Amino acid sequence: MSGELSPIDKAKFVAAKRSVDFVEDGMRVGLGTGSTAAWMVRCLGELVREDGLRIKGVPTSTRTAQLAREVGIEVISLDEAKWLDLTIDGADEFDSSLNLIKGGGGALLQEKIVATASDQMIVIADIGKQVDALGAFPLPIEVIPFGWQTTQALVEETLISMDVLGRNSTLRMNGQRPFVTDEGNYILDLHLNRIGDARQLAMVLNQMPGVVENGLFIDICDCVIVGFGDGRVEVRDINAGTVEESRLDFLEDDNLFSDLSD
Template sequence: MSGELSPIDKAKFVAAKRSVDYVEDGMRVGLGTGSTAAWMVRCLGELVRDDGLKIRGVPSSTRTAELARDVGIEVISIDEAKWLDLTIDGADEFDGNLNLIKGGGGALLQEKIVATASDQMIVIADIGKEVEHLGAFPLPVEVIPFGWQTTRALIEELLVSMDVLGRDASLRMNGRHPYVTDEGNYILDLHLGRIGDPHQMAMVLNQMPGVVENGLFMDICDIVIIGHGNGKVETRDINEGTVEEDRLDFVESDNLFSDLQD
């Protein structure tokens, strides 16, 4: 496998591979969305196929649900599960307090519902996702289509009084048409540069009519697993205050990752 993967994909893979060590037989597991989460779903599928692992997965998007079924994971809804033992997901950014920006893949609403309905949330990411201050990655905000331009104008007006470097809000597009989430909503990407007070930002955005949810995941993540291109894996547990390092080897084999596209 090592000859087939770029350094960034190696980093994603080793983080995903380490994360499934937390999954135990009989668990209800939240399955995240995005390129790194896709590696994790494939790793779980391999355990289901080869080791007989029995879990029920609650996907955070339709595309994750399709992938999970393809690799043999039993898929149930969040309402069927009621509560989850664990959620594993990626992130677009994370800071030293394990606060996150998520939503680059357009699934932030369902991702936040799944994560907050879990006993524990593990984030898997490559080392490039770590930042000193959140905000370099555009902050996704899910809004209802009705009056979205008014909502955008109100958000940009709000940002004048916030501790940010930029104030532009752009509608996410899918070709010539607005990107539509699984819940039928639009996404505004806020180009902020730096968010001085992310807790305040998350709170005031969700108080605005027209806003469904924002991509700031505050005080939700318990563990972040960081992958490096050389196979090194760093695990930070914010509750235990521990940092552990390990290294995973790559093995050339015909496995479930052969057709995975980033």
Template sequence: MSSDLSPIDKAKFISAKRAAQFVESGMKVGLGTGSTAAWLVRCLGEMVRDDGLRIKGVPTSTRTAELARQVGIEVISLDEARWLDLTIDGADEFDGDLNLIKGGGGALLQEKIVATASDQMIVISDASKEVETLGAFPLPVEVIPFGWQTTRALIEETLVSMDVLGRDTALRMNGAVPYVTDEGNHILDLHLRRIGNARQLALVLNQMPGVVENGLFIDICDRVIMGFADGRVELRDINEGTVDTERIDLTEGANIFADFTD
């Protein structure tokens, strides 16, 4: 069944399968949003069903919550959990220091809140998400709808003094209408091309009235698990300073391929 997957989906599955091995019964686990995180939720659901894994999941979006319930994971709120053992999520980009750009799926606010309320954060990814310098992927910034055009103008003015290559901004759309997050906000995508000082930019953006949160995750990720289509998986631990390579059997996840659509 796994032979029907594209190489990139195989890589995503490999990273998700390996990350699921860090989850133990009794844990409270943050469940990310996006195509790679969806593989993780399916893997955990298989472990709940077949291996007796007992966990409580805190999803970072309504669609992740729906999927988690479908596969048998007990879903609770962050308020109920209060603190998490682990969050596993995808990323749109990551650099050598494991700093991230997230928010391509529109859930950056909940994702950042959940990740920072965890003992550790693991990012699952394929090799295409690794970059030398953040910024090729548009940086999402969540803004409140009231006065969003003024907020946009303020951001564009501020970017003039930032170490970035581009300053184009765009309101994210959902067809003919603005995209609305789970919290009822809009997203501005900043096309910066290269971010020279991500830490500074993150701080400056969040000081602006109208900005709720930005998609730069600085010093939040502890480990990146990067999958490859041939079954290899690379584990990078920023705290230990280690890089390990393993191999995962693609046939082990055959049960979750049958009805999974991405």
């Protein structure tokens, strides 16, 4: 497999592979959405099938739920689980304080609900997702379809008083139609370039009528596992203030992700 993966895919793989070391028998685990998180789900499925790991997974999207079932993970709802031991998910950006931008895959609402209902949130990402300041990646906000253009205008007007460099927004599309989330909502992508005060922006956005949730994850992530293209992995624990480095080898016959699209 190592000969087939690009450096960025190797980085995603080793981060995902390292993250499942935190999963223990009997845990209730939140399963993230996105390409890196999907690789993590495959790794967990391998442990379930080959090592007898017993877990219950709470997916953050319909596509993650489908993948989890395919690889043999027992899937339950958050209402059934009530509380989770651990959530493992990806991120579109993270800063030195482990604040995040999420929602590039369109599942930010379920992702935030699941993450905040967990004792611990671990983020897995390649080193390219690390930034000095959040905002280069467009910030997604989930809005209800009713009056979405009015909501968009209100958001752009409000951004004038925020510490951001850009104020344009676009409706996320799926072909010729608006992208629709699992909850039946739309997503506006805010092109801010740089966010000066992410905490303030998150609070202001969520006070607007029509806005369901935003993709800023503030003080939610406890640990980030960063993968590098050469197989190195860093585990950065914000609570313990530690950084642990290791290296994972690639197996040529490992076909865990051979049929997994990005």
